[in-house]
Amino acid sequence: PFPSVALVGYTNAGKSTLFNRLTGAEVMAKDLLFATLDTTQRTIRLPQGRPAIIADTVGFVSDLPHELVESFRATLEEVGEADLILHVRDIASPDSAAQAKDVEAVLEQIPTPDGKTRRILEVWNKIDLLEPETRETVVGQAERLAREGTAAAVSAWTGEGIEALRDTIASLIDDDPETQLTVEPHRGDLLAWLYANGRVTGRETDDDGRVHLTVRLHPAALGRLERLYPDVID
Incomplete structure (x- = not known):
């Protein structure tokens, strides 16, 4: 009965670290292809006590073959059924934009239940690794997009921006009467x-x-x- 949130992202984007930060769980967080081979789920409490189920899923890579998508079908189905998808990006990577396109291409292969609108929030992770001037620009852009519910800037490692992310998640899934x-x-x-x-x-x-x-x-x-x-x- 609780709304569901799925974390997706390119490998090494920091999904598992963000999952750990949001849930307090200890999930393997390594710079490895498919370090998370199945879906790990936890129930979390968002601001004002809003419960939600959050799932950490397999990391994506460039040109993920359709056959490989099929092999992870059960895992990826949870992404398609989620009420909110958190697309975690390594915003400090020079390949961040290209990696985002790869993830979006995989998401397009995942079916969405009839009548359900896919809602995606980009989480720009690793802002602690940015140079000060770049960081200021990225955070400012994310703050503007946050008002539309489309982006948030965080550091899963240091915890910066996590509470604001929780608020944004709650606002996007809080449509119960x-x-x-x-x-x-x-x-x-x-x-x-x-x-x-x-x-x-x-x-x-x-x-x-x-x-x-x-x-x-x-x-x-x-x-x-x-x-x-x-x-x-x-």
Whole structure:
């Protein structure tokens, strides 16, 4: 029921390092072709408690043959089904633009479920390796594009820009409808369920101890709520 985020990128772009930074996990991060051969998934909490599933996938290389794409079909299918794709780029590499085109070419080979719009956020990684003047230009450009939800500049190694990236991710996947709920004082179980399965955006407690919540819930989570806790929706 949680929105899904998939990391893709050219080999050595820093995907696994970024994954580790976002999740706190220890995933092998090496300068090796296909260092990540399968998909590693974790549940993360975005700003304001928004839960999401994030997946680290295989690194791409130049002219990835169609046959090789087929061999990683199961892994890459998760990319096609993701609610948001983070295209991680080594922005300090002189080949960054060419590598980005290679990744985009592979993404075009991955089918998207019917009716789903592919949403991609470029993550310009390794800004700590840029010369100061170049870095200022790159960060400024990324900040302008961030307002459109298309790019973010970070250093997965130092952590710079990670919190802003979290905010951008949350804004791009936070399209679940808001629901108004009233929780009786003795329903701590319901309150805990709502915090675990949705994102609470407003909370007030009245004089009788009732908690009035505004919560964003994925439609599947809303369906489970109605089955588990009938008569709670205002």
